[in-house]
Amino acid sequence: MQRAAVILAAGKGTRMQSETTKVLHKVGGRMMVDWSLNLADQLKCQKRILVIGTHSDDLRQVAMDRVGEAGIAVQDPPMGTGHAVQCAESVLRGFEGMVVILYADTPLLPVSAVEAAFEALEQGGDISVLGFDANEPGGYGRLICNDDGELLEIVEAKDASSEQLAVSFCNSGVMAVRSKELFELLGKVTNANAKGEYYLTDIVALGRERGLKAVAVKCSEEDVLGVNSRVQLAEAEQVFQSQKRKALMESGVTMTDPETVYFSFDTEIGRDVSIEPNVVFGPGVSVEEGVEIRAFCHLEGCRISSGSQIGPFARLRRGADLGKGVRVGNFVEVKNTRMDDGAKANHLAYLGDGKVGARSNIGAGTIFCNYDGYFKHATVLGEDVFVGSNSALVAPLTLGDSSFIGSGSVITDDVPEHALALGRGKQHIIDGWASAYHADMKQKKQNQDK
């Protein structure tokens, strides 16, 4: 049976205290709305509908990029979760299959939990709801079940009796229903409740009145952690990080102090990579097997091939592309630069917008001067080039294979293969100059002190 996901994102997220719309905040380097869209993809939903409000042009733009006009439903004004789903009806016209309702502020929901909800429909259920045992049930809707585990109704905290409030089995908000029943039941929902809203949750009791079967499927509280505030955003981040660390260690990555290493949603790390403390992986990093990443490195948008050694204190930025057995040492920054196999930049350098051929050695203090204040230019080094310490390579520039740059040079013109280039003042020697200087100065000082 076909699947569709309706993702609710019309809320304002006032408690974030932010100019940025709530679901555009990031967890693990990815916007929360993208987590939900990705989940829908992984669930193989043929249709993905984002329900958005009218308060955020930024969210609208993101929605256009991700699902296009045909996947957007606008809810204006927001009148409750039931109303929000109803707004997706026209967009889903003609769709026959199972619909799952997701919240765009619940980034960590695993595929397996939602699969279980779909499965409950395939096994004879008409409505399935993901529920969890809440540590603090507080404002959550309560799942009221009979002794056979069948779901009778969902009662919102504000409408619940004290007996119902004592129930700790709570509604996550995730619900799967066949489209036909979903929209038929939503048509019957009223706003006669404490909040004066159209509750999606009311379709459970309405369904049962018509002889439909509702079931609650249990998931963990962590799975459905919702983000309403910055504190919860940080909580979600922590959960993501600890899950990712664990998954990577299980796949063969060594971390001396995993709690101090931060990953992104798409970080890829091969077997037998070792990572020392205090390393940050921004989005877009992939690391092949056997790489050693030493303490205090910051990496994003880069690729590191097998057997390389990075850091301590290295920074790899967007487009850093390291071949096998490359070394990037302390206080070296690499951006948009390919380093071929065995190339080395061991200390204090900036390599931007360049290419470093195999086995070339970049001395301490080398700078690729890539920017003239208006445009960026390329620095291209052949194989086996030796760049002496403290050299400024002024791009655009090409250094031929096996060329040699004398220390302290400012190199502005291309250097042919096998040549030596010196771009610095010539050294003069004046014999005895220092002793004559000191004798003269001492005499002057004595005269003055008299």
Ligand code: UD1
């Ligand atoms: C809802 C559930 C509650 C559940 C809780 C889990 C209902 C009536 N209640 O309550 O049972 O325990 O979530 O977190 O469904 N939204 C819209 N349009 C609206 C209202 C909400 O798009 O008009 C979106 C919000 O952006 C959010 C989601 O729906 O993503 C949930 O809305 P929220 O107001 O947080 O619902 P709760 O009161 O928390």
Ligand code: MG
């Ligand atoms: Mg909520």
